[in-house]
Amino acid sequence: MYFEHLIEINNPLNPLIEPLSVEQVWQGLMYRVEEPTVFLPGLERCTILSRQGDRVERELHFGPASVRDTVTFRYLEWVCFESLATSEHAGGRLTIRFDQPAAEHLYLRFTYETTLPDGMEAGEGVQVSEYVKAAYRESDLDTVRIIRLIAANGRPQ
Template sequence: MNFEHLVQVNDPLNPLAETLTRTQLWEGLVLRAEQPQLFVLGLDSCTILSRTADTLERELHYGHATVRDRVTLIPHETVRYDILATESYVGGTLTMTIEQPDALQLFLRFEYATTLPTPDTEDDRQTSEIVKSAYREADIDTVRLIREYARHPKQPDPLH
């Protein structure tokens, strides 16, 4: 299953909306990569197994389930998560790309490519729509949490 959508970060038509800089958005995406338990419901812990200038190898612990992934960072542009499939977890990729069409607008594009099959029955299509909706809500929440972090960057656990 492939799925993508755009979350508007800055809305120049809404003067009440708090704006983020590209740097603040990027710092929030890095925080999400390094401390995903602040962003991902049900994630108990994350162990960073290795780190280079632009990659993280991680082990994510959800109760008794463990998922491994590789995070690739292209500074101030893109974060890509490559998730290894297991017997109990769907593998695939998630790419988050910062888009800034002009000085006032800022967006975050989320692109999912999973090993879930393309739905061919009505039940499968409904399940696919539920998964897409959950992804969309989690991504909107990611932007909300990044705003919280930007508002309180010095706190040790700024999102709680």
């Protein structure tokens, strides 16, 4: 399944949105790499297995299930979370890119590529696909909400 969407971070025409700098958003995304339990409901703990430059290997523990993933990033441009499919996990890739069409506008572009079917077939597959996309959207909105909290109040203790 392929799914992509944008979440607005800054819009000078909307006074209800507190503007964030690219650096503030980046720091929040790096916090998601280091402390994913703050961002992912159901994640009990994360073990950093290795760290080299722009690459972090992790093991995520969801109750009895665990998922290994690799996070790569390019400073102030993108972060990519990638995991292989296992019997417990569908596997896939999430890339979060900065999208700045104008100096005062800022978006995050979330792109998912998973082993789940796209849902082009009729029936239950379409419903599952739409449910998964809605869950991704909500998770991404939560990520931005948490990044805003971190920018305003510092990292949670």
